[in-house]
Amino acid sequence: MTESDNTNDWLPLFPLQTVLFPDGILPLKIFETRYVDMVRECMRNEKPFGVVAIRTGKETGATTQPEAVGCLANIVHWDMEAGGLLMIRTQGGLRFRIRETRVLADGRMEGLVDYLAEDTLVTTDPMLTACAAALKAITDDFDQRVGQDNPTDYPFATPLRFGDMGWVANRWSEILPMPLPMRQALLETADVAQRLAIIMTYLKQQQILTT
Structure with a gap:
């Protein structure tokens, strides 16, 4: 659609x-x-x-x-x-x-x-690689502590799509501590690469990403 x-x-x-x-x-x-x-x-x-x-x-x-x-x-x-x-x-x-x-x-x-249009699938991008790796570290830690046995308790819908730029950007938009207007602005950002670029800047500011 x-x-x-x-x-x-x-x-x-x-x-x-x-x-x-x-x-x-x-x-x-x-x-x-x-x-x-x-x-x-x-x-x-x-x-x-x-x-x-x-x-x-x-x-x-x-x-x-x-x-x-x-x-x-x-x-x-x-x-x-x-x-x-x-x-x-x-x-x-x-x-x-x-x-x-x-x-x-x-x-x-x-x-x-x-x-509105669905996000365009982007699977190869250095920015995606860095943001996806940091997000996967969080889900791996959750899997070790809790696991995916009860899907109603798992924080993300499965399957996890770390190669999908829109999916990665949206998951970070949900879990990062940011004010409501900033989340809304990310939702309204049509360009998925721009949305992830904003996320990457925020991750660096929070020292979640250091490179």
Whole structure:
């Protein structure tokens, strides 16, 4: 699907104080009735919802203003706990840009969106080699301590794709300590090489990469 492929369907939106990236894993605890209803409807229709970072307002507020670019969230696991708390595990899909929003009577937000192009696969680049090696060291350490036996606890979707520039850039964008606006800016960066270049600069500033 490319950026020019539009949809006239209203996409359910979940404004949050976080940024979801393509192929990223986002577990959520849902307790508000409007969002429990939204997720149940998405599961019944086997459709995703959209995660968008909050520009102004709060997650529980009625006047929340979302950022213009978000990411589809596909529900890959769910569990209903006692007391009506809905636990879900989502995986990021395509990025999208919001054209128009509306608020339903129950306070849920929906948007008309344009889907953005998937990252171009780049597998050979010195910058990728360095960033991928540093990321693999983290996953190797996690594998030794915890392992991949329980996929619902593993922080990344598998298979791990260290030769994919977009995948590597997105995983670093998720785990590095950075302010929400910076994560959002990375999500909105269309050029995958530019996104990874920003990540590499940040890794050097944090002395995670020294060369």
